[in-house]
Amino acid sequence: MMEMIRIVVLALASLSALSILASDYSYTFTTPQREMRYQSLMEELRCLVCQNQSLADSNAELAQDLRKKVYDMITTGNDDDQIMDFLTDRYGKFILYDPKLNYENAPLWLLPILMICIGVYVISRLAKQGERSEAVIPQSAQDDADALVKHLEERSKQL
Structure with a gap:
């Protein structure tokens, strides 16, 4: 004990x-x-x-x-x-836990902003490029589509 x-x-x-x-x-x-x-x-x-x-x-x-x-x-x-x-x-x-913005560390503060701006620019250019490009349809496919439209119009008249 x-x-x-x-x-x-x-x-x-x-x-x-x-x-x-x-x-x-x-x-x-x-x-x-x-x-x-x-x-x-x-x-x-x-x-x-x-x-x-x-x-x-x-x-x-x-x-x-x-x-x-x-x-x-x-x-x-x-x-x-x-x-x-x-x-x-x-x-x-x-x-310093949060260093002040000065010429020595400016790239560390500004680089993320610059990268975001570049990303927005690239995305907007790609989006505009997609809007401008028209779909190019081969002539044979266009002829097939026209024939199909005529056929459907004739069938709709029969009904």
Whole structure:
């Protein structure tokens, strides 16, 4: 019985230790606006380790360090542009989850629009080409059709 109690206590202690490791540090802000800015920035910044997660969603050690750095910069009075400029200068534009349109990434933004326009143009040209082309019927088939029409007209007169 005592052995069973020891096992249960050990299991609970292990689980509580794991929950401490998994918990993220929560930061306290002086105003709700600063907290909202922090949350917004966490969603706009990409974790450089995970690459498909925002800083808010990532559990990587670098993400924790970046969250702390952003918190420190907000509490010292830096505005969002200063924080973004600092992080992009240090880590590159890849840290931005939604990069702004500029001359470097303009093809990535404009190429899909260009491809859609080309597709619409090609489809409209093919549709117009189909309307213009008339069905060419060989003369023998035309003669057969005329004979059939005459035959049907004669039969309809007989009825």
